[in-house]
Amino acid sequence: MNPIVQIEQVKKHFGKQEVLKGIDLDINEGEIFGLLGPSGAGKTTLVKQLVGLELPSSGQNKVFNIPMPSLDVIAKIGYMAQSDALYGELTARENLQFFASLYGLNRGRQKDRIQTCMEIVQLSEHTDKQVSNYSGGMKRRLSLAIALLHEPKLLVLDEPTVGIDPVLRKSIWNSFYELKKRGVTIIVTTHVMDEADKCDRLGMIRDGHLIAVGTPQSLKENMNSTSLEDAFLSYGGVN
Amino acid sequence: MRVMALVRRILKQIVRDKRTMALLIMAPILVLTMLHLVFNGDSYTPKIGFVDLPAPLTEQLNEDEATIVEYNSTNKAEIALTERDIDGYIVMSSNSLHLTLEGSDPTINGATMKWLQESLTSMQPDSSAIKLKVDYLHGSSDMSQFDSFGPVLLGFFIFFFVFLIAGVSFLRERTTGTLERLLCSPLRKWEIVVGYVIGFGIFTMIQATIIASYAIYVLGMMMEGAFIYVLVITLLLSLTALTLGVLLSAFANNELQMIQFIPLVIVPQIFFSGLFNLETISDYLSWIGPFTPLYYGADALRNVMIRGYGWGDISIDLLMLTGFSILFMILNILALKKYRSI
Numbered sequence: 001m002n003p004i005v006q007i008e009q010v011k012k013h014f015g016k017q018e019v020l021k022g023i024d025l026d027i028n029e030g031e032i033f034g035l036l037g038p039s040g041a042g043k044t045t046l047v048k049q050l051v052g053l054e055l056p057s058s059g060q061n062k063v064f065n066i067p068m069p070s071l072d073v074i075a076k077i078g079y080m081a082q083s084d085a086l087y088g089e090l091t092a093r094e095n096l097q098f099f100a101s102l103y104g105l106n107r108g109r110q111k112d113r114i115q116t117c118m119e120i121v122q123l124s125e126h127t128d129k130q131v132s133n134y135s136g137g138m139k140r141r142l143s144l145a146i147a148l149l150h151e152p153k154l155l156v157l158d159e160p161t162v163g164i165d166p167v168l169r170k171s172i173w174n175s176f177y178e179l180k181k182r183g184v185t186i187i188v189t190t191h192v193m194d195e196a197d198k199c200d201r202l203g204m205i206r207d208g209h210l211i212a213v214g215t216p217q218s219l220k221e222n223m224n225s226t227s228l229e230d231a232f233l234s235y236g237g238v239n
Numbered sequence: 240m241r242v243m244a245l246v247r248r249i250l251k252q253i254v255r256d257k258r259t260m261a262l263l264i265m266a267p268i269l270v271l272t273m274l275h276l277v278f279n280g281d282s283y284t285p286k287i288g289f290v291d292l293p294a295p296l297t298e299q300l301n302e303d304e305a306t307i308v309e310y311n312s313t314n315k316a317e318i319a320l321t322e323r324d325i326d327g328y329i330v331m332s333s334n335s336l337h338l339t340l341e342g343s344d345p346t347i348n349g350a351t352m353k354w355l356q357e358s359l360t361s362m363q364p365d366s367s368a369i370k371l372k373v374d375y376l377h378g379s380s381d382m383s384q385f386d387s388f389g390p391v392l393l394g395f396f397i398f399f400f401v402f403l404i405a406g407v408s409f410l411r412e413r414t415t416g417t418l419e420r421l422l423c424s425p426l427r428k429w430e431i432v433v434g435y436v437i438g439f440g441i442f443t444m445i446q447a448t449i450i451a452s453y454a455i456y457v458l459g460m461m462m463e464g465a466f467i468y469v470l471v472i473t474l475l476l477s478l479t480a481l482t483l484g485v486l487l488s489a490f491a492n493n494e495l496q497m498i499q500f501i502p503l504v505i506v507p508q509i510f511f512s513g514l515f516n517l518e519t520i521s522d523y524l525s526w527i528g529p530f531t532p533l534y535y536g537a538d539a540l541r542n543v544m545i546r547g548y549g550w551g552d553i554s555i556d557l558l559m560l561t562g563f564s565i566l567f568m569i570l571n572i573l574a575l576k577k578y579r580s581i
Contacts, residue, residue: 087417
């Protein structure tokens with residue numbers, strides 16, 4: 001397996017507050033990797049570094065074997081932030097067209113990709129609605145569609161399914177598996193345990209430390225726990 | 240092209256937000272109209288000095304609509320004029336009347352002239368032989384109050400509204416996370432700044448054309464120079480406002496904090512814009528003038544609109560405005576480093 005993301009000795013502090021306390025992690029090509037941890041654990045800080053928005057205080061992140069930040073690499077990553085970064089005055093199509101142009105998609109391909117991505121997130125019939133009229137869940141899905149637009153080899157999704165109902169969540173996860181089949185690597189942050197169960201491998205983060213890495217199955221077995229929640233507590237030294 | 244994608248998006252957003260668009264165009268028009276009505280309103284009763292005028296003439300001049308003060312020498316009248324105790328004085332020399340006006344306030348000039356002319360025409364036919372000669376201590380004829388500070392206000396309102404709208408829309412881009420989203424696309428930092436400048440530049444060009452045309456052709460603001468110069472000046476002035484607004488939005492966390500920049504950054508510029516006499520400003524303050532964009536914008540607008548000057552006389556002002564814009568643009572690109580280091 002080829003590591004597509006290499007996180008090497010990464011530390012990050014904001015002023016005196018240490019958010020990441022030395023993270024070492026390789027993420028392999030074609031896997032769905034979950035970063036599991038409570039809010040405030042440092043998940044978002046870590047994934048922001050992977051997409052070039054933050055710099056580590058020490059250590060380095062390599063994506064596609066190139067140290068971040070690099071504009072060439074940034075163009076190959078699809079990122080969905082925790083907050084929906086959408087232009088409410090514009091329709092969904094106009095938002096999609098705008099971001100597609102930023103990634104240099106030509107008109108014909110834009111049309112194709114917009115249709116495909118909106119089908120994946122099941123928003124096709126709302127494409128020409130103004131985004132300010134969207135519900136929270138719809139905005140989340142539109143953000144996901146935008147991240148998928150330029151067919152990135154690496155998807156970084158920060159809490160992608162917050163506010164999305166279980167049925168739709170299932171269908172979105174199905175589309176993640178579809179993307180995985182096509183060789184896309186997906187990094188998902190989550191604090192929902194049952195969602196973490198769906199990942200190929202998991203990294204558990206607590207207080208800026210990576211406390212465990214492995215498949216959901218092996219993490220549970222190692223700690224003799226029946227649920228990921230128990231495993232997380234055991235690794236965190238609570239049990 | 241990526242910059243054009245940004246430009247198209249900005250224009251679309253402006254057009255969607257009807258209220259903001261209306262504010263940018265209608266608010267300056269409304270305020271200018273109100274000023275027009277306020278300052279070109281009721282007539283003024285002039286205070287006039289008579290210096291040794293022959294009694295028959297004094298009787299004939301209409302004393303009802305003016306306040307008359309008599310002086311026995313030109314010197315004393317002159318002093319009173321400088322002190323602004325009177326608006327003008329009249330001297331009779333051989334067969335002509337010589338009116339000297341203080342001149343700094345166009346409304347008063349107009350009122351005084353009107354009074355004298357009306358008084359003279361109402362006289363007996365034989366006195367029409369009297370010649371009238373007019374001098375100004377300051378200023379010139381044919382100028383209304385609105386004309387004298389209209390250009391400054393035109394520049395000011397365009398500056399003010401563009402500053403506010405551009406600042407707030409960039410602030411929104413920061414607070415909603417879309418700026419961060421832009422920066423995790425391959426878009427370069429300078430492309431964001433240039434995209435904003437072009438997007439708002441196109442809009443402000445339309446805005447400036449509408450507002451300036453309205454002020455000049457509908458309200459009849461004095462316009463001695465070429466219209467194209469007014470457009471160039473207002474465009475450069477609004478680019479300065481735009482880049483300054485975007486820059487300051489980096490130091491605001493919400494819309495209210497953006498508004499807080501108005502008394503700090505916008506209002507003081509009025510003092511140095513030429514609306515108040517620059518020479519009478521205290522030395523402790525007057526050095527600030529050359530550091531404010533409106534100082535140059537208003538000077539250029541006055542030069543074109545009142546004095547009818549052309550390219551040669553406004554080029555330094557335009558250069559300074561361009562310099563301000565470029566400086567602010569560079570600072571903007573540097574400020575974006577906070578979000579992405581490359």
